[in-house]
Amino acid sequence: MPQSEQDEPVCKDRLYADPQERIDSFVFDERVAAVFSDMISRSVPGYATIIGMIGLLAEQHATPGSRLYDLGCSLGAATLSMGRAIGERDCCLVAVDNAQAMLDKAVRQFSRHPLPKLETYCADIRDVAIQDASVVVLNFTLQFLPVEERLPLLKRIHAGMREDGVLILSEKFAGADEEEDRELIRLHHAFKRANGYSDLEISQKRAALEEVLLPETLSVHKARLREAGFGRVDLWFQCFNFVSFIARP
Ligand code: GEK
DSSP: OOOSTTSOOOOOOOTTSSOOSSOOOOOOOHHHHHHHHHHHHHHSTTHHHHHHHHHHHHHHHOOTTOEEEEETOTTTHHHHHHHHHHTTOSOEEEEEESOHHHHHHHHHHHHTSOOSEEEEEESOGGGSOOOSEEEEEEESOGGGSOGGGHHHHHHHHHHTEEEEEEEEEEEEEEOSSHHHHHHHHHHHHHHHHHTTOOHHHHHHHHHHHTTTOOOEEHHHHHHHHHHTTOSEEEEEEEETTEEEEEEEO
16 A cells, blocks of 8 residues: 555654553554555565455455455455456455454555455454355454464355355564574564664554554464364465464465
């Protein structure tokens, strides 16, 4: 994003630029929605690549009559990428986010782009029925669920997928040991600094996310995907402590 000159202007993320007396837990409210495109592209290494490849993967796997889910869609970048990639194919895109401010902005974006059938829901992804899915996207969303709620969701996704479907799961992950974790975080912070964030912004944002974004190790992710029923799990993207898996039933 932006996808075209019709899109809303991208505002610069300065949410943590000034010193804050108390750091509240991170929430996806209007202030975040206003700067989200800038925030995620300057914070997640490879974000634009992942969004582009989600389109490519959708193009390969979206079968006629199936449903493509974007769970935790934020401003709808993955939905738009999939929509563009599948063109006129007879599929239904389903975009879900439980933050009204984020979904409102996503819906405004969708209205500016020609998309196939589209359903949008302001809902918790734990409550959304998954049916006849050829593609399910969890692009940096699972990490916000309480750890014990991740397996039940993945099991439901698996149960609702077509045999030849794919789950694309992108996550920030924790290093396998303290040393790896420290080094990955150091590199990630260097990435953020190179994108114009100050040390203060980095440390205040980190504090705000502390109890909200709960990263796990790669081996925990892989084992849980298998336990949920996925027979094949492949890591297709990694940059520092950010990865994306393709999981197949
Ligand atoms: C992208 N996928 O641009 N139910 C529904 N939505 C949720 C839930 C939940 N339980 N928990 C969190 N969210 C997007 C980026 S951002 C990632 C995803 C980030 C939503 C939350 O409101 C937010 O919009 C999104 O998941 C996470 O491709 O900010 O690091």
